[in-house]
Amino acid sequence: MKLVVLAGTPGSGKTSVLLHTIKALMRNEKRPAVVKVDCLWTDDDQRFKRLDIPVHVGLAKDMCPDHFTIYNTEEMLRWAEVEGADVLLSETAGLCLRCAPYPDECLAVCVIDVTTGPNTPLKVGPLLTTADIVVMTKGDLVSQAEREVFRERVLEVNPGCNIVEANGLTGKGAFELAEMIGSGPDAGDNMLLRYNPPLAICSLCTGENRVARKHHMGVLRNLDGFMEYKGE
Amino acid sequence: MIGVNMSEIMNLTIMGGVNKEGADEPIRSVEISSGEIVGIVGPTGSGKSTLIDDIEQLAQGDTPTGRTILVNGEKPDANIRVDPRKKLVAQLSQNMHFLADMTVEEFLQMHARSRGKDASLVSRVIELTNTLTGEPIAPYHHLTALSGGQSRSLMTADIAVISDSPVVLIDEVENAGIKKQEALQLLAGEGKIVVVVTHDPVLALMSSRRIVIRNGGMVDIISTSQEEQDVCCKISEVDNWLMSLRETIRRGDIVGEVA
Ligand SMILES: Nc1nc2c(ncn2[C@@H]2O[C@H](COP(=O)(O)OP(=O)(O)OP(=O)(O)O)[C@@H](O)[C@H]2O)c(=O)[nH]1
Ligand SMILES: Nc1ncnc2c1ncn2[C@@H]1O[C@H](COP(=O)(O)OP(=O)(O)OP(=O)(O)O)[C@@H](O)[C@H]1O
Ligand SMILES: [Mg+2]
Ligand SMILES: [Mg+2]
Ligand SMILES: [Zn+2]
Ligand SMILES: [Zn+2]
Numbered sequence: 001m002k003l004v005v006l007a008g009t010p011g012s013g014k015t016s017v018l019l020h021t022i023k024a025l026m027r028n029e030k031r032p033a034v035v036k037v038d039c040l041w042t043d044d045d046q047r048f049k050r051l052d053i054p055v056h057v058g059l060a061k062d063m064c065p066d067h068f069t070i071y072n073t074e075e076m077l078r079w080a081e082v083e084g085a086d087v088l089l090s091e092t093a094g095l096c097l098r099c100a101p102y103p104d105e106c107l108a109v110c111v112i113d114v115t116t117g118p119n120t121p122l123k124v125g126p127l128l129t130t131a132d133i134v135v136m137t138k139g140d141l142v143s144q145a146e147r148e149v150f151r152e153r154v155l156e157v158n159p160g161c162n163i164v165e166a167n168g169l170t171g172k173g174a175f176e177l178a179e180m181i182g183s184g185p186d187a188g189d190n191m192l193l194r195y196n197p198p199l200a201i202c203s204l205c206t207g208e209n210r211v212a213r214k215h216h217m218g219v220l221r222n223l224d225g226f227m228e229y230k231g232e
Numbered sequence: 233m234i235g236v237n238m239s240e241i242m243n244l245t246i247m248g249g250v251n252k253e254g255a256d257e258p259i260r261s262v263e264i265s266s267g268e269i270v271g272i273v274g275p276t277g278s279g280k281s282t283l284i285d286d287i288e289q290l291a292q293g294d295t296p297t298g299r300t301i302l303v304n305g306e307k308p309d310a311n312i313r314v315d316p317r318k319k320l321v322a323q324l325s326q327n328m329h330f331l332a333d334m335t336v337e338e339f340l341q342m343h344a345r346s347r348g349k350d351a352s353l354v355s356r357v358i359e360l361t362n363t364l365t366g367e368p369i370a371p372y373h374h375l376t377a378l379s380g381g382q383s384r385s386l387m388t389a390d391i392a393v394i395s396d397s398p399v400v401l402i403d404e405v406e407n408a409g410i411k412k413q414e415a416l417q418l419l420a421g422e423g424k425i426v427v428v429v430t431h432d433p434v435l436a437l438m439s440s441r442r443i444v445i446r447n448g449g450m451v452d453i454i455s456t457s458q459e460e461q462d463v464c465c466k467i468s469e470v471d472n473w474l475m476s477l478r479e480t481i482r483r484g485d486i487v488g489e490v491a
Contacts, residue, residue, distance in 0.1 A: 117332045118342065144288070144323045145343050145390050146332055148316040152346035165314065175294040 001077055001085070003187035005069075005102050007092045007127050008111030013137035014091050015044045016168025017111060017177070022051050024178035025087060033085035035076045037069045038093045054083035066092060066099035067197065073103065077187055087181060098198050100126035103191035107184035109177075111135045111166075114142055114150045121153040126195040129157050133180060135164045135173065241320055241398040242266055242304050244425055246287065249298030251449030252279070257297075259450035262443060266398065269416075269426040271436045274445030280429040281326055283445060284401040287427060288323045289313065297448065317348040322395035324419065326403045329383050330375035336386065337371035344394050353393050360389035360418065364410045366482060385410050392418045399425045406432040411475070413438075413468070434471050437464035 008014050018034070025032050033054040036044045040059065048055040056079055060068035069092050080088040092101055102108035110131035112120065115138045121128055128134065134154050139147045151163055162180065166173025202218030217231035248260040264270050272280045282297060290301045290313045301308070303320065312318045332339055340354040354371070362368040365385035369378060378386065388410070391400065400419050405428070406412045416435060420426045430436050437460050444452040456464075480487055 115331050117334075118339075119333065140285075141327065142331055143325055143327050143387050145339075145387065145395065146330060148346040149332065149339060149342045151316065152342055163314065170296050172289065172295060 001081060001187050002087045002181065002184050003073075003077065003103070003106040004087065004089045004109060004181055004184060005092065005106050006089060006109045006111060007066075007094045007101060007131075008135075009094050009097075009113070009116075009124070012094070012111045012113040013135075013166070013168035014094070014111045015047055017135055017137060017166050017174065018089060018091060019047060019051065020166075020168070020171035020174035021177045021181070022048070022053060022089070023171075024174045025181060026051075026053075028178060028182055030087050030178075030182065031085045032087045032089055033080040033083050034089045034091065035079075036091045037065055037072075039065050039095060044091065054080070054085060060093065064096050064099060065094075066096050066101040069093075069101040070103075070193065070197075073191070088187070094127065097123070097125045097127060100130050100193075100195040102130055102194045103187070104194055105185050105188040105191045107132055107181060108194065109133045109135060111137060112154070113138050114147055118146070118150045118153045121150070121157050124157075128154070130194040131158060131161055132184075133164060133177070134158060134161045135166045135177065137166050137168050139165050140167055140169070240304075241425070244287070244399060245302040245305060246283075246450075247300040247302065248450060249293070249295075249300070251297075251447050253447065255449075257449030257451070259443070259453060262450065262453060264425050264427070266423050266425050268441075269420060269428060269439040271439035271442035272427060272429045272445060273431070273436055273442050278445045279448040280445050281403055282448065283443070283450070284323065284403060284427055284429055287399070287401055288321050290321070316346045319347075319395075320397055321399040321401060322391045322397040322419075323401040324387055324391055324403060324405065328380040330378065330386075332375050334375055335371065336369060336373050336375060336378075339375055340390065340394065343390065347394055349394055357386070357389045357393045360392060361385045364388060364415055364418075381410050385415075388415050388419060392421070396421070397424075400427070402426070402428045402430075404429055404431065406430060406435060413471075434464060434468045437461065437467075 006014050022032050034048045035056045035058060036042055037058045037060060042057060045055045045057045058072060076090060077088055108131045110128045112134060114136050136150060154163060164173045164176050202220055203216045208215055219229055221227045243263055243265045246262045248257045251257050272283055274280050286295055286297055286299045287301055290308050291299050293300050312320055337354060340357050341351045344351050344353050358371060365382050369382050402419055405415050428435055428439060436442055437456055441453055441455050443450050477487060
């Protein structure tokens with residue numbers, strides 16, 4: 001089973017690009033299945049179902065959606081196996097820019113919207129810097145120069161990545177992406193995360209909801225950047 | 233300034249695909265040689281921009297039109313399709329505004345770097361921009377604060393200097409309120425392949441041939457006849473007169489009598 005983890009900020013065009021890519025995969029005789037993880041709600045499953053492929057939704061609710069994705073990866077792979085798929089496409093919610101839900105043995109794809117401006121690649125963090133493929137969307141809305149500057153910024157933070165310039169409306173780039181997925185790695189049994197999730201474990205994580213400082217314990221960071229351990 | 237690939241590219245071939253209905257477009261192939269200016273004409277929404285997008289991407293049957301673009305009669309290498317340092321194509325698209333939140337100088341420096349060019353070109357770009365636009369722009373101006381005409385002038389000068397490529401695609405340079413004939417001359421350079429989408433009779437007739445688009449497909453190719461070239465000379469006189477009137481009015485001066 002090949003595993004593709006597709007991450008990117010909300011509305012960057014993940015589903016639009018995937019829809020075209022799935023069609024290209026099916027033309028290449030692949031059998032894709034999709035899992036969409038979101039926080040509270042999504043209608044992406046309705047869009048995927050129109051392609052007549054196995055679709056599963058996971059809602060993370062009060063858990064970090066990336067932690068949820070990581071925790072459930074094994075179960076997703078098992079489900080895709082039962083559905084008779086040979087490629088599992090996992091579309092994440094991409095809200096938490098501190099986490100990057102990419103295991104080592106997967107094809108890690110970061111979808112990024114060029115209209116957000118060339119400073120965005122500097123802000124996205126591990127989601128972008130640890131990806132194998134960076135898909136730049138919505139290039140139809142900016143000039144060629146702006147696309148090239150954006151590309152340069154992506155390469156500054158992730159020099160080794162493959163960049164695909166895609167268009168979620170016309171399907172540009174989907175063929176290329178499908179080819180790369182076809183030659184991507186198989187998911188293993190002992191996968192490791194590429195990037196450490198946040199270290200901090202504090203009283204907020206365990207349900208403390210009073211704002212005042214005196215109620216908090218754990219590994220905490222001050223506004224000035226200083227990190228400390230408060231507690232026993 | 234001559235780019236590395238300039239001498240290597242002799243011609244481009246557009247192999248026909250399908251129109252909006254999915255039927256084969258009537259024109260099956262068009263070859264364009266270096267030094268030629270080709271126009272693209274057709275009603276709004278007919279697919280003119282789509283055709284130049286196909287050329288920009290060096291489409292290989294992988295766009296909705298199914299067209300294939302050949303370079304010197306051959307399928308181009310994958311990396312010249314994407315790597316800006318090897319790119320053959322510079323494109324002035326219909327977009328009139330920048331979205332990047334940067335100063336003009338920062339942006340041009342980054343663009344020069346992405347194209348593997350020297351940052352010293354930046355001042356040339358700004359100088360050229362200011363020959364096309366009314367109110368001058370400065371290096372410290374924010375891109376997003378430029379007017380439509382200023383952005384368009386900057387995009388034009390950027391293409392002439394930084395993106396300097398053997399193939400130049402221009403989408404409707406006439407609508408930006410900038411000096412269109414100067415802009416075309418600047419972009420066309422020498423020995424380049426130039427493709428211009430236009431609704432403007434002067435620009436259309438300045439090209440040696442024009443491709444007619446209808447319903448998403450290439451339906452005809454018209455060579456500019458001697459008669460049309462004569463017409464072109466006449467209308468460009470009228471056009472220059474209109475331009476000078478426009479300048480007079482822009483300056484806030486009074487328009488004199490018709491000579
Ligand atoms: N102009 C343009 N619009 C695009 C492109 N790709 C996607 N869109 C539009 O962007 C919007 C969001 O696209 P989606 O594919 O739903 O984005 P997403 O990343 O899956 O969104 P979430 O799953 O909600 O995080 C839609 O309105 C798309 O039509 C593109 O290349 N160009
Ligand atoms: N061969 C084709 N097959 C499918 N769709 C097409 C084809 N050609 C054009 N289209 C679609 O038609 C629409 C209009 O095309 P386009 O923007 O290229 O028109 P245009 O001639 O540049 O118009 P304008 O003069 O307004 O700039 C687009 O949505 C485009 O995707
Ligand atoms: Mg989605
Ligand atoms: Mg157009
Ligand atoms: Zn997180
Ligand atoms: Zn916590």
